[in-house]
């Protein structure tokens with residue numbers, strides 16, 4: 342054995358041998374974001390007695406730093422994007438859906454139509470809404486197909502290639518017309534009035550006879566979209582154990598989870614819904630929208646699928662505030678005391694029930710106003726039309742009827758030449774008054790509130 | 806196509822398809838998700854950022870137009886020591902509720918305060934006219950901007 346081996350001197354560095362470009366070693370990390378490391382709690386957040394103090398929010402700092410992560414701010418490895426094709430016709434029968442052109446497009450990974458959804462119906466009261474319309478179109482915002490592609494733009498382009506043949510049917514848009522027996526049915530075989538309620542107290546006809554004067558008027562309110570600044574958003578990921586994780590902007594995740602389980606025909610324990618900060622809900626994010634679609638697209642592709650509503654989707658297909666048509670008839674004494682009131686409410690529910698039942702009930706109970714009325718009759722109907730569906734929105738029917746009964750009160754006061762504040766004081770609930778449905782009311786401060794408010798904004802002055 | 810620009814004071818380059826908007830560039834290439842997509846058509850102001858100091862709707866600007874220009878996003882406002890006075894006052898007054906409009910709102914206000922350190926209520930309202938907020942009713946936002954202006958005048 343030789344003592345010493347002569348080793349050839351290495352001439353190049355290891356880096357050179359490997360031909361490594363050092364720039365490529367830089368990790369691909371998100372941009373740096375700075376915020377102060379020492380956490381200072383604002384004064385407002387350290388106050389314990391809440392009443393009379395300024396309110397702030399625990400997440401306010403994150404919002405201002407742009408650090409709050411809404412659904413659209415999240416992404417997962419391998420994530421793809423879904424877009425929804427909408428009908429664009431108010432009522433029709435689907436004759437044929439041709440997805441072949443869309444499926445051929447580069448980047449398109451999967452498509453989905455209504456017949457592929459295990460249980461294609463949902464809704465918080467009645468299950469009358471399809472996830473994706475498969476046979477009939479009930480309103481122009483109905484989804485008819487979905488596409489998942491590697492980018493949002495490709496998914497949107499693919500929607501253009503989907504060809505659908507419709508047989509146009511006669512739609513109905515006016516809720517009063519829709520109540521008639523001869524009206525075309527929105528949901529065939531079901532009748533357009535899907536919920537009705539009556540409240541009866543005393544004898545209205547006798548009340549009207551005993552009245553000094555009676556007044557009649559019709560009030561109507563329009564459809565209102567919530568327009569949350571953050572559009573509906575979800576990301577679904579189907580895993581190898583057959584479970585699905587859904588990050589969603591849903592406000593009512595427990596209800597949503599049950600609906601997702603039902604529509605996917607899966608036990609609820611296989612569905613995990615992760616809620617995050619919601620960029621405005623106002624009632625419009627109380628129900629599922631595309632979650633089951635994204636889940637199924639994820640199963641088809643083995644990838645996380647993100648679906649964000651465009652603002653157009655939002656206006657066309659998310660829920661809205663119910664338009665109401667409200668007939669009021671009121672009999673009063675010479676002093677302005679309400680003797681008798683009759684109310685008929687027609688709530689235009691759009692294509693699906695959603696929360697119309699709840700809305701109708703609340704509107705009904707509140708429709709007489711916060712006033713003591715011996716003789717009362719209220720009838721209320723929720724009606725299907727081929728329009729964007731209505732659903733939960735702040736107040737659940739209360740703002741609509743409030744607009745009607747207060748406008749009505751003003752009309753009466755003007756005609757009787759009574760101060761509008763006074764006519765309300767004469768009739769307002771007091772401690773122990775009974776609501777239209779017989780509930781005895783406690784802690785009633787309507788009159789005090791009116792007086793304080795009138796005093797603070799200078800009612801007397803304003804009257805001059 | 807390639808674009809070189811300055812984002813929050815740092816030089817950056819990106820290779821992007823030509824139809825990429827500034828909003829997409831920030832959110833998807835640089836993970837700066839502070840600017841939000843509210844409408845993607847220039848109506849809501851949730852995507853507001855400052856380009857060469859001027860508030861713009863980043864959803865309406867193509868990334869290609871940014872060649873050589875300087876962009877400031879909400880992520881560039883605070884540093885390791887302190888918040889921007891606007892951020893501090895927005896937090897203290899509880900000016901934001903869901904917060905989705907916040908980053909855009911604050912950047913519009915920042916441009917205002919740089920040009921006009923002593924704005925009237927009307928001037929503040931005009932400056933944020935392009936930034937919709939559906940939650941707050943704007944009252945606390947206007948107050949926070951006024952308070953921040955005061956603070957910045959006192960200790961510049």
Ligand code: FES
Nearest residue numbers: 845847849850864
């Ligand atoms: S997202 Fe740019 S203005 Fe709405």
Ligand code: FES
Nearest residue numbers: 902904938939940
């Ligand atoms: S805080 Fe929700 S939109 Fe402004």
